[in-house]
Amino acid sequence: MNPEKIRDKSPEELKEEKIEAKIKERGPEREILGGIVFEEEKLIEPETKEEETKRYIYIGNPYEERPIITKLETDASEEEIEVIKKEIIPMRESFEILEAIARTYKHRQPLLIEGPTAIGKTYLADKFTELLYGKGVKPLDFYCSGQTDVSELMAKWVPKVETEEEKRKWQEFLESAEAQREILKIGQEVEQKEKLSQEQKLALIHTKLQELAKSAGLAERTQWRFQYGAVPKAMELTRNPDGSFSFDEQKGMGFILHIEEIGLAEPQVINALLKLRGERGRLAEEIQLWENGGKKIKSGPKFWVVFSTNPPEEYLARNEVDPALARAVVFKRMGDLSEESLNLATDYYFTYKLEKKPEKKPEGCILDIYNHPEIGREVSKVVSAFHNDLNKELKKGEKGRQQRIPLTLDDMARVADGLIDEQIRNEETGQLDLTESLKELIYLHYLDRLADEDLKKTMKANLNELLEGDTGKIKFEGELLTRKEIFDILVERVSTTEEERKKKEEIKLRQAEFNVQDAIGSLLKDEKISESIKKLLRE
Amino acid sequence: MNQEKLKTFIRLLQKCQKQPSRTFDLGLVIKESKSQINEEEVFNQIKKIVPIEKVIYDQSLLDEDVIEKMIEAFKKGKWIFLEIKKDIRSPLLNQLKHLANHNILQLIDYQGKDIFGMKMSESSRVIVFAERNFIETKISYPHFYRLFGPTLSLK
Numbered sequence: 001m002n003p004e005k006i007r008d009k010s011p012e013e014l015k016e017e018k019i020e021a022k023i024k025e026r027g028p029e030r031e032i033l034g035g036i037v038f039e040e041e042k043l044i045e046p047e048t049k050e051e052e053t054k055r056y057i058y059i060g061n062p063y064e065e066r067p068i069i070t071k072l073e074t075d076a077s078e079e080e081i082e083v084i085k086k087e088i089i090p091m092r093e094s095f096e097i098l099e100a101i102a103r104t105y106k107h108r109q110p111l112l113i114e115g116p117t118a119i120g121k122t123y124l125a126d127k128f129t130e131l132l133y134g135k136g137v138k139p140l141d142f143y144c145s146g147q148t149d150v151s152e153l154m155a156k157w158v159p160k161v162e163t164e165e166e167k168r169k170w171q172e173f174l175e176s177a178e179a180q181r182e183i184l185k186i187g188q189e190v191e192q193k194e195k196l197s198q199e200q201k202l203a204l205i206h207t208k209l210q211e212l213a214k215s216a217g218l219a220e221r222t223q224w225r226f227q228y229g230a231v232p233k234a235m236e237l238t239r240n241p242d243g244s245f246s247f248d249e250q251k252g253m254g255f256i257l258h259i260e261e262i263g264l265a266e267p268q269v270i271n272a273l274l275k276l277r278g279e280r281g282r283l284a285e286e287i288q289l290w291e292n293g294g295k296k297i298k299s300g301p302k303f304w305v306v307f308s309t310n311p312p313e314e315y316l317a318r319n320e321v322d323p324a325l326a327r328a329v330v331f332k333r334m335g336d337l338s339e340e341s342l343n344l345a346t347d348y349y350f351t352y353k354l355e356k357k358p359e360k361k362p363e364g365c366i367l368d369i370y371n372h373p374e375i376g377r378e379v380s381k382v383v384s385a386f387h388n389d390l391n392k393e394l395k396k397g398e399k400g401r402q403q404r405i406p407l408t409l410d411d412m413a414r415v416a417d418g419l420i421d422e423q424i425r426n427e428e429t430g431q432l433d434l435t436e437s438l439k440e441l442i443y444l445h446y447l448d449r450l451a452d453e454d455l456k457k458t459m460k461a462n463l464n465e466l467l468e469g470d471t472g473k474i475k476f477e478g479e480l481l482t483r484k485e486i487f488d489i490l491v492e493r494v495s496t497t498e499e500e501r502k503k504k505e506e507i508k509l510r511q512a513e514f515n516v517q518d519a520i521g522s523l524l525k526d527e528k529i530s531e532s533i534k535k536l537l538r539e
Numbered sequence: 540m541n542q543e544k545l546k547t548f549i550r551l552l553q554k555c556q557k558q559p560s561r562t563f564d565l566g567l568v569i570k571e572s573k574s575q576i577n578e579e580e581v582f583n584q585i586k587k588i589v590p591i592e593k594v595i596y597d598q599s600l601l602d603e604d605v606i607e608k609m610i611e612a613f614k615k616g617k618w619i620f621l622e623i624k625k626d627i628r629s630p631l632l633n634q635l636k637h638l639a640n641h642n643i644l645q646l647i648d649y650q651g652k653d654i655f656g657m658k659m660s661e662s663s664r665v666i667v668f669a670e671r672n673f674i675e676t677k678i679s680y681p682h683f684y685r686l687f688g689p690t691l692s693l694k
Contacts, residue, residue: 087559117685122640123560140654141645143636145680147629171601227648237653247653260636264681354559401675405684413558414688421554444547449690 016069023060023067032090034062035098036131038074038081057081057131059102061095070102076134084130089348091341093334097124100332105256105304108282112262112307114321115334118408121308125258132256133239139256139306140237142230144265150272153229153259155291157209160223173216182212187290201293230257231276232289232297234305254300263309263321270322276305277328339388345409346384349416350376364421367432367495375490379419379438381474382466382483383412390446390459399452407446415441431495434487435467540576540584540693548691549588552664555688562642563659564688565635566666569674574693578668581693582620585666591618602630609634609665610644616662623669626679638665639686 009017025034037058045052057074060067076084088094097113097120104111105128113121129139142153161167173179186208190201206224213222228247236252237245245255259273278284283305286296307329312320321331337345348354351373361368369375391407398405418441426433442463450456466472468484476486496504520537523529552566568581582593594600594608605621612619627635637645642659649655659665667687674683684690 126641138641138643138645138656141633141637141640143633145629145632147626147632147679149629152629168599168601230647233647233653244652245654261682349558352558355561405682408685410557410688414555414564417555417558418551444551444689448692449684 019058019069020060020067023058023069024062026062032062032095035060035088035090035095036081036085038076038078040078059098059131061092061099062090063092063095068099068103070099070106072102072106072132074132076131080135081131083135084127087354088124088127089345089354091120091337091344093337093341094120094124097121097332097334098128100330101125101128101306104306104330108278108304110276110283110305110307110329111332112309112321112326112329113332113334114263114309114311115332116310116336117406118410119334119337120409121334122258122260125256125306125308129256137239137243139258140230140234142257142259144259144261144263144269146264146266148265148269150268151229151291153231153269154272154275155226155228155232155289157205157224157291158227159213159218160225166218169218173218179212179216182215186212190290190293198293198295201290205291205293226292228297230259231273231305232287235287235297235299235303238300249295250298252298252300254303257303257305259305259307261309262307262325263312267322270325274324274328281328281330342388343380343384346380346387346412347377349409349412350380350383350419352376352416352420358420362421364423366423366425367434367491369423369432369434370420372490372494375434375487375494378483378486378490379434382438383415383442385466386442386446386459386463387412389462393455393459398450398455401451405449411445414445418445429492432491434491435484438487439463439467540580542584544691545581545584546588548689549585551689552666553589557688560641562640563664565639565686566664567684567687567690568666568668568693569690570668570670570693572670572672576693578622581668585618585620589618589664590616591620591666593620593622595622595624596627596631597624602628605631606634606644606646610657613644613657613660613663616660618664618666621665621667623667623673623678626677627683632680635665635667635686 019037019039022037023034025032027033039056039058041054041056043052043054044050055074055076055078056071057076058069058071060069074081088098097115100111100113101124115121125139129137159170161170186205189208190205193201193204196204209224210222213219233247234255234257236247236249237255238248238251238253239245239255246252262270262273265273275287276284283299283303286298288294288296307325309321311333352370357370358365358368369379387407394406415438419437422437422441424433424436424440425431426436443460447456447459450459466483468482470482473480473482474486475481476489481489523537524534548566548568552564556563570576570578582591585591592608592612594605596605609619634644634646637643638659644655644657644659646655647653669678671692
């Protein structure tokens with residue numbers, strides 16, 4: 001090496017290299033072990049001069065040659081991070097999403113993930129929240145639909161009613177188009193009165209609401225209670241050490257808000273959400289709501305929003321993401337899971353890497369398949385291929401059903417779960433009949449849901465062909481075998497003890513010897529064979 | 540009604556937990572258009588197997604009322620048989636999604652808490668009952684079926 005090119009690396013650079021190596025860490029079979037790294041740092045508090053330990057997580061995409069690594073402070077312990085890490089299947093797409101989440105969170109930029117079902121949008125937003133706050137902490141989730149009302153997200157005035165009848169009457173009225181129009185009018189009127197103080201605006205709102213009550217034939221003196229919706233709540237929510245949440249309009253820390261299925265939301269909901277648009281592509285520092293007289297709601301330092309939706313071209317009733325919203329967020333578009341990732345996910349499910357294995361054999365379990373990854377791996381290949389084929393068909397739509405039901409990873413998770421203790425015994429061998437057990441589970445979790453009878457028949461035939469037909473044959477230990485034959489070999493191997501196997505080998509050997517002697521006996525009786533050869537045979 | 544299928548349906552709801560989140564599925568019972576079986580019969584059959592309460596989601600019931608009934612049932616470790624007779628409004632849909640994804644209820648400003656969170660009891664489950672034609676024509680949420688795991692179709 002040219003000595004002129006040698007240079008001393010700074011401690012920061014050396015630390016960066018160490019973290020990057022951990023992010024890119026792989027196991028003996030090249031499996032991903034990194035992606036998320038936990039580190040503790042000891043810092044001296046400048047004022048008190050006391051030593052303080054801070055916890056950090058580093059998130060980066062281990063599939064990248066030079067990953068961009070995001071460092072974030074966390075409340076979670078090292079043990080919690082390890083558990084959470086194990087619950088994430090290390091697919092390329094998972095880290096792509098996680099990396100986008102971490103980077104946008106750090107810069108307080110709202111993120112929108114558009115991607116098909118089963119890509120992990122919800123799951124990874126949940127896991128990210130756990131990585132920051134500890135195991136079991138969920139983000140504030142809001143699910144949009146065509147019926148979502150702006151007031152659920154922003155704020156509303158709720159009438160205090162005494163009787164059930166009054167309650168119902170109010171609800172009916174508030175749900176009516178007339179009431180929606182009137183409430184919108186009140187909002188516009190209040191917003192126009194710029195010169196009024198907040199108190200004056202609130203008084204005006206009260207008067208208008210009383211008038212509205214009167215016009216609807218309800219008690220004019222109705223008391224009203226103000227209620228914030230999901231957005232202002234998340235802006236000023238603080239998670240307390242005991243796990244509870246408290247809301248403070250001015251001093252709240254803020255929390256993670258996940259607004260799901262944004263593609264289903266109506267334009268008025270999108271318009272309301274545009275209030276979150278801040279400067280330089282960040283989240284707004286504060287928002288104003290007419291409902292509380294225009295009082296500003298500050299955005300806490302830990303407030304962050306992630307939106308998610310399915311692509312409009314593939315799913316019924318999804319709108320294209322509103323261009324204004326698309327401009328206000330970091331837009332992350334994801335495609336379908338790659339075949340490699342789907343195979344990896346299936347492998348994780350069927351080798352039971354994601355969960356604690358049962359300590360003792362559960363009822364209904366003939367073979368502890370969860371302790372035999374070599375069998376799980378073969379099963380996973382079949383399920384993955386079948387899942388892929390059926391998903392392609394379902395994406396085209398189904399005869400006899402308007403709603404589309406795309407497959408999710410949960411479907412294979414259910415099959416894997418069932419395979420532990422819904423096992424069928426082979427009557428001939430007394431051992432697990434893996435082929436039949438798997439078929440039954442696939443029928444239940446994949447095929448029984450189909451409304452299209454023709455598709456059901458075709459997929460059933462395809463499954464049979466995949467398991468037992470010639471086209472499903474693959475090379476296994478040098479031989480071309482059907483999946484059923486492979487399953488039988490593997491089950492046989494692990495079902496029998498060493499002693500039983502030896503006994504079986506001995507029986508086979510004795511049978512072979514007997515066959516040879518039998519053959520020699522026939523040859524010796526054959527008159528066409530010369531005496532010299534017979535002599536050799538006798539020897 | 541096919542008793543075996545009903546038993547399998549209940550067993551799956553009781554037993555199956557999705558990896559890795561370890562959440563229980565919500566169940567769906569669909570009455571096909573030509574079916575002669577009524578919801579009362581299904582409910583009574585299920586009642587023989589598990590402790591369950593029936594809630595009819597129709598014009599007379601608000602979303603908040605249904606959610607309250609769910610909370611009460613979960614406190615007692617009971618199952619809920621929710622018969623859908625009107626399009627599902629946003630507050631209830633939100634809670635069904637929370638239940639399907641995390642087996643929790645998450646409500647804002649409820650019972651004096653800024654965020655009210657409640658885990659569904661280990662022994663509770665939710666079964667939704669609806670007619671096929673109603674689902675296809677009246678339910679506006681396009682991924683209604685995806686809320687559920689095991690589905691029992693009454694033919």
